[in-house]
Amino acid sequence: MLLISGCQNTEIKKAGKTRDGLPDAESWKATITLTNKGSKRAVIKSGHLEKYQQRQYILLDQNVDANFFNNEEIYTSNLKSDIAEIDEAKDFLVAMGNVVVVSDSGVTLYTDTLSWDNVDEKVIKNAGMVYIEGYLWTGEDTCNAAEKLCKIAKKNKTPVAFTLSDAFIVNSFKKRLIDFIRQNVDILFCNDIEAKAMAETEDTQEAFDALKGMVETIFVTRGENGSWASNPTEEKITVNVFPTNAVDTTGAGDLFAAGALYGIIRNYSLKDSAIIGSYCASNVVSHMGGRMPVGLDANAEKIIQKYQTL
Secondary structure, rough: OOEEEOOEEEEOOOOOOOOOOOOOOOEEEEEEEEEEEEEEEEEEEEEEEEEEOOOOEEEOOOEEEEEEEOOOEEEEEEEEEEEEEEEEEOOOEEEEEEEEEEEEOOOOOEEEEEEEEOOOOEEEEEEEEEEEEHHHHHOHHHHHHHHHHHHHHOOOOOOOEOOOOHHHHHHHHHHHHHHHHHHHEEEEEHHHHHHHHHOOOOOOHHHHHHHHHHEEEEEEEHHOEEEEEEEOOEEEEEEOOOOOOOOOOHHHHHHHHHHHHHHOOOOOOOHHHHHHHHHHHHHOOOOOOOOOOOOOOHHHHHHHHHHHOO
C-alpha cells in the first residue's frame, strides 16, 4: 500500500503513453508512506514527485530521503539519493545517483544504484561499496552485524572499506580487528595514531608498512602533515592538506574516507582519490560540527585542479 502527501498536487490531463510524456499528477515537498499488511515499512520524502497512473509508476527527482522500518515498525536504516523510482504494483523502489544508506547499527553503503523490495524486506542489488566503522566492535550485536554484512559483500564481490575509528578501539579489540581486516577488508582507513597502535610501534612509516601487508589499499591520515596511501600498483603516495584554519576536527576522518571512496568508486587514481579526501577533511575542520560547509564546491575535477596550484 502507498500513501502520498505533499504541499501541492497538480492533475495533468494528457494523451499518449504515461511515463513517456507528461505525468498524470505532480507534488512538491512530497512524502510517500509504503506499507505492507498494515505495517509502515518506509517513509520517503522528495522535493518533487511525478505520478504516472497507467504504468503505476512514481518518479522522485529531488533530494530523496527515505527511512525504512521492520515488521514491528522499528526504524532500521536511512537512504539518501539524487532520484528514485517506485513501482506501485510491486512496492519496489530503485534509488539512483549518489546513493548512501546508513543502518541503525552504523553500517554505511555507497553506490550509484540500489533497489529495495518492500515484500522481501531486503536490498537486492549489490552496493558499489560497503563502509564499516571500528566503533561497531564495542557491541557484540553490531560487531556480528558488520561481520555478517562482509560475508554478503564478499559473496557478491562488493568491496569492503573499513575505518579503525579510534586508538581506543584498536587497543581494546586488536586481535579480532586484525583477523577481520585480513579476512574481509579491501580498503583500510586510519590516522597515524591508530596505525601505530595497530602495529605496536612509535614509527609511522613502520606502521604504514605493517598495515600495507594486511589489505590491498590503505589510507593513513597524518593531520597537518597530509596523508599516505598505497595499493598494489602504488607503493606509497603522499598528499598534502589543503590550507585551512582548523577549528574542530570532528568528522575529519570520515569525510576524508568519503572523499577518497568517491574517487575510488568513480575510477580516479589512488592519488586523486586521496586529494578529494584531503579536500573534504580540510573543509570539515574549518568550522564546528562534522558536516561539510553549505555551498561548498564539490566538483572532483576542480578539486584536483585546485590541488595542483597549491
